[in-house]
Amino acid sequence: MEAPYRFRVIDKYNYTYDTPVMWQAWHEAYFGRVSGVLGANGEPVRLTKNGCTMHEYKTPDCIRTCSNATSMFYTESNVWNCIALATVSIEVLQGNKSFDKENVVSMDRRFNLGGSDFRAFDQLGVFAQLRGCFTESCTESKFGKCTSRFEPYKSRPVNAGNIIDFANIINGPYGGNTSMGIDPDIAGPGIIVSYMMLLGLVLVLFIVFSFSLCISRPFRSVARKATTGPLSCLSRLRTTNARKEAVKSSDSWKCPCSKPKSEAVSLIASVQETTEPDSWLSRLCPIKARKEAAESPDSRKCPCSKPQSKVESLIANLQEAQGSFVFTVSLIYLIAFDRNTIGLSNIGTLLSFAINRDIGYGLMIVGTSSVAALHYFACKSGMHWLKSLVFVLSNVGMLARAHRIYTTDSWAKPERFLDSLRENAALEKCGNNPGPMSFCLGARLQGLTETQQTFAMTKRMVIAVYVLCALVLIEDIIMRFFSSRWRQTPLLIGSMVTSSPGALASSLWCLSGVRWL
Numbered sequence: 206m207e208a209p210y211r212f213r214v215i216d217k218y219n220y221t222y223d224t225p226v227m228w229q230a231w232h233e234a235y236f237g238r239v240s241g242v243l244g245a246n247g248e249p250v251r252l253t254k255n256g257c258t259m260h261e262y263k264t265p266d267c268i269r270t271c272s273n274a275t276s277m278f279y280t281e282s283n284v285w286n287c288i289a290l291a292t293v294s295i296e297v298l299q300g301n302k303s304f305d306k307e308n309v310v311s312m313d314r315r316f317n318l319g320g321s322d323f324r325a326f327d328q329l330g331v332f333a334q335l336r337g338c339f340t341e342s343c344t345e346s347k348f349g350k351c352t353s354r355f356e357p358y359k360s361r362p363v364n365a366g367n368i369i370d371f372a373n374i375i376n377g378p379y380g381g382n383t384s385m386g387i388d389p390d391i392a393g394p395g396i397i398v399s400y401m402m403l404l405g406l407v408l409v410l411f412i413v414f415s416f417s418l419c420i421s422r423p424f425r426s427v428a429r430k431a432t433t434g435p436l437s438c439l440s441r442l443r444t445t446n447a448r449k450e451a452v453k454s455s456d457s458w459k460c461p462c463s464k465p466k467s468e469a470v471s472l473i474a475s476v477q478e479t480t481e482p483d484s485w486l487s488r489l490c491p492i493k494a495r496k497e498a499a500e501s502p503d504s505r506k507c508p509c510s511k512p513q514s515k516v517e518s519l520i521a522n523l524q525e526a527q528g529s530f531v532f533t534v535s536l537i538y539l540i541a542f543d544r545n546t547i548g549l550s551n552i553g554t555l556l557s558f559a560i561n562r563d564i565g566y567g568l569m570i571v572g573t574s575s576v577a578a579l580h581y582f583a584c585k586s587g588m589h590w591l592k593s594l595v596f597v598l599s600n601v602g603m604l605a606r607a608h609r610i611y612t613t614d615s616w617a618k619p620e621r622f623l624d625s626l627r628e629n630a631a632l633e634k635c636g637n638n639p640g641p642m643s644f645c646l647g648a649r650l651q652g653l654t655e656t657q658q659t660f661a662m663t664k665r666m667v668i669a670v671y672v673l674c675a676l677v678l679i680e681d682i683i684m685r686f687f688s689s690r691w692r693q694t695p696l697l698i699g700s701m702v703t704s705s706p707g708a709l710a711s712s713l714w715c716l717s718g719v720r721w722l
């Protein structure tokens with residue numbers, strides 16, 4: 206013999222997931238209450254303490270609240286109590302199930318059930334309103350689509366014979382077609398593709414830059430040997446002329462593409478060195494020849510500087526594009542999720558809210574790390590630009606704010622998004638309230654798929670990005686204020702000081718960027 210139905214009142218819903226209790230309560234009220242009541246098996250049916258109330262009346266009145274869709278679907282507590290009581294009434298009146306009369310009488314005094322026999326409550330047509338709300342919610346393409354198993358219940362009433370099947374459908378296949386609703390302004394396909402292209406260019410630049418440093422390191426050692434000579438006792442016995450020849454050879458190495466002086470120019474230069482500035486021979490020499498003679502072989506117009514200028518231009522343009530892109534995405538993210546509803550108009554479901562929030566946050570992490578890496582490349586190329594530093598600081602600041610929003614603000618205050626849903630996702634059959642599709646968290650509670658977990662790894666690396674940016678900024682400060690002092694120190698010490706933070710920063714950036722691609 207089955208145990209009779211009994212009720213107990215709870216203050217709040219006990220939750221076990223990382224999503225806010227309000228969202229889980231909405232999900233449980235719409236999709237889990239019918240199954241929960243049918244499977245009670247002697248356990249008391251839970252009613253919420255704040256259920257069956259509205260702004261106009263604070264005393265619980267379930268007959269008044271569950272009689273129309275506007276009040277029944279207004280809060281999660283109202284949906285919870287109305288569906289639970291309607292399920293018990295069907296089981297008692299149509300399924301010949303028993304109930305604890307004393308317990309129901311006490312609940313009637315507290316919530317006004319219209320009597321202790323459930324007949325008055327059964328006349329309210331709660332399941333008819335519920336079917337209409339479920340139908341309109343899945344019909345709207347903005348929220349998803351209806352499962353084929355739900356099609357019969359668009360016109361078939363729910364009774365004791367099919368209520369179990371109805372419960373299995375709404376608690377399973379119905380929520381499986383909820384729209385992910387990726388906002389094109391926050392994380393649309395165009396933004397993702399453009400971002401992948403820019404990030405790919407940064408990765409290519411990182412590989413080329415690292416490879417070029419490895420190739421150029423042996424040549425730098427050759428240059429040092431040519432300019433300084435072996436550190437032996439014999440080097441002290443060199444004559445002045447020998448040292449001059451070494452300097453000349455080192456100067457010619459600095460610019461391999463520079464042309465040697467012509468014989469005439471060399472003759473004029475040697476004569477000018479031995480004569481007085483105002484002598485008759487200096488006056489006879491053409492001005493152009495004297496200027497040409499005064500120029501050194503490693504002139505500032507050396508063609509060797511052209512590749513360097515092209516590299517600098519590439520780094521500057523790429524960082525400007527990447528920095529502007531990250532700044533724009535970050536600004537849109539903060540507008541959408543930082544305590545306002547302006548940017549949430551395209552988001553109509555909790556699943557869409559969570560996915561857009563994850564993708565936007567992941568884009569900011571990857572973008573900030575790439576901007577910091579480009580700043581490191583610029584510093585290594587000798588470009589200590591203030592604009593480059595501003596890009597890094599602004600993006601790090603916006604990432605820090607987004608990090609706080611992601612971890613606390615956006616999930617800790619779900620009422621803000623609920624107001625946005627009431628404004629942008631209201632349905633007529635649901636009493637101008639959001640429908641069940643808007644509150645479906647089945648995919649998130651059961652575990653997101655690999656496609657939906659695009660930035661699962663990247664989101665965990667936000668601290669590594671902070672470390673990367675800190676190392677890059679520290680290195681930039683050191684390079685700015687102590688570069689003149691480093692010029693007088695051995696190259697080995699300077700490379701140890703400047704390369705270690707950059708190498709660690711680049712490694713951290715690769716871990717965050719490559720994993721995303």
